[in-house]
Amino acid sequence: MDYEVDRKTQWIADELQTLQESGLFNQIPVIESAMGGRIRIGGKELINFCANDYLGLANHPRLQQAARDAIEKYGIGPGAVRSIAGTNVLHQQLEERLASFKGADACITFQSGFTANLATIPALVGRGDVIFSDRLNHASIIDGCRLSRATIVAYEHNDVDDLQEKIRQTTEYGRRLIVTDGVFSMDGDIAPLPAIYEVANEHGIMLMVDDAHGEGVLGRNGRGIVDHFDLHGKIDVEIGTMSKAFGVVGGIVAGKRVIIDWLRQRGRPFLFSSAMTIPDTAACLEAVDLLESSGELVQALWANAKLMKAEMQKMGFDIGHSETPIIPLMLGDVKLARQFSKELLENGVFAMAIGYPTVPEGKARVRVMNTAAHSQADLEEALGTFQLVGRKLGVID
Numbered sequence: 346m347d348y349e350v351d352r353k354t355q356w357i358a359d360e361l362q363t364l365q366e367s368g369l370f371n372q373i374p375v376i377e378s379a380m381g382g383r384i385r386i387g388g389k390e391l392i393n394f395c396a397n398d399y400l401g402l403a404n405h406p407r408l409q410q411a412a413r414d415a416i417e418k419y420g421i422g423p424g425a426v427r428s429i430a431g432t433n434v435l436h437q438q439l440e441e442r443l444a445s446f447k448g449a450d451a452c453i454t455f456q457s458g459f460t461a462n463l464a465t466i467p468a469l470v471g472r473g474d475v476i477f478s479d480r481l482n483h484a485s486i487i488d489g490c491r492l493s494r495a496t497i498v499a500y501e502h503n504d505v506d507d508l509q510e511k512i513r514q515t516t517e518y519g520r521r522l523i524v525t526d527g528v529f530s531m532d533g534d535i536a537p538l539p540a541i542y543e544v545a546n547e548h549g550i551m552l553m554v555d556d557a558h559g560e561g562v563l564g565r566n567g568r569g570i571v572d573h574f575d576l577h578g579k580i581d582v583e584i585g586t587m588s589k590a591f592g593v594v595g596g597i598v599a600g601k602r603v604i605i606d607w608l609r610q611r612g613r614p615f616l617f618s619s620a621m622t623i624p625d626t627a628a629c630l631e632a633v634d635l636l637e638s639s640g641e642l643v644q645a646l647w648a649n650a651k652l653m654k655a656e657m658q659k660m661g662f663d664i665g666h667s668e669t670p671i672i673p674l675m676l677g678d679v680k681l682a683r684q685f686s687k688e689l690l691e692n693g694v695f696a697m698a699i700g701y702p703t704v705p706e707g708k709a710r711v712r713v714m715n716t717a718a719h720s721q722a723d724l725e726e727a728l729g730t731f732q733l734v735g736r737k738l739g740v741i742d
């Protein structure tokens with residue numbers, strides 16, 4: 346790419362060039378169809394294993410209708426930030442319904458899961474305080490921690506003994522917070538939340554979990570990780586997103602009422618950035634309705650994931666140690682992972698290669714995101730393609 350640059354912006358063009366040359370430049374595929382189990386890219390139909398649309402709600406007729414009805418009644422935009430322009434009745438309903446769905450005291454919504462983390466962490470801790478953070482936590486947690494100016498102490502991934510040790514070693518602090526992802530999206534493993542809770546409780550430390558990949562996936566009818574481990578009332582604050590299993594967009598913070606009320610006063614993305622749009626809010630309300638009334642989609646998701654895992658393992662693939670519908674197809678070498686993804690694409694399957702720095706060096710993989718939107722025919726066809734590519738590249742016999 347030839348950019349028009351001058352002396353002060355030349356360095357950006359150089360950086361972009363370096364990314365291009367090292368194969369790390371992010372090319373974003375353009376999707377020409379609705380989201381779903383099959384999508385169209387470059388005029389070609391592909392079976393889709395890239396979306397976090399776990400339940401196929403991103404293009405669900407009931408969510409579409411709810412959004413249309415709400416637009417007819419309330420329009421589209423929220424007007425301004427809620428603390429200044431007031432809040433639409435749908436925002437209020439959604440927060441009440443989400444709190445009740447998740448079995449939490451109260452809930453507040455944000456524009457996204459990312460902003461929910463940026464709002465919550467700096468509202469709970471600041472300079473002179475300390476955060477104990479799982480080494481593999483999501484980027485939005487890391488940024489929220491940095492923004493808070495608290496001291497960040499990383500503990501080894503899912504290692505409760507190391508967490509204990511780090512807490513013992515840290516003697517200078519004001520307030521303390523433990524924060525962890527619920528489901529880790531690169532490996533599909535689940536945080537040992539009951540044990541982390543015991544530690545937090547023993548030391549009197551605030552506990553926060555980010556349930557972005559557990560929402561709509563874990564727990565009864567997709568109520569999330571707190572429900573999965575039956576820890577209701579024990580986790581101080583839970584972050585979530587409506588951009589994954591809920592199929593829309595928006596952030597969730599659920600938990601103790603005192604924290605939720607505090608975020609309405611001190612959560613900066615709440616005070617200084619406008620709310621979710623009307624159609625988004627209405628569609629999310631419909632998603633809650635749908636989940637509360639039936640576990641069918643959650644069951645379909647798990648059944649699809651179980652079938653994919655079993656068949657891939659039978660074929661001889663290393664699929665890591667996922668406990669969720671995420672399948673990391675472990676390939677090791679990043680070039681091999683990229684080649685694998687490219688060959689899949691040429692054969693009608695869309696699954697992304699992931700390498701360093703998103704995962705450790707030598708642990709590159711193709712990540713297979715299962716959803717309830719895949720039909721049996723989609724899965725059978727895709728499995729055939731995985732086997733074909735796996736054999737061609739010498740990954741399996």
Ligand SMILES: *Cc1c(COP(=O)(O)O)cnc(C)c1O
Nearest residue numbers: 457458459483485555557586588
């Ligand atoms: C995806 C994700 C987010 C961001 O959610 P958005 O709503 O897309 O901003 C935050 N935390 C975790 C753990 C995630 O996986």
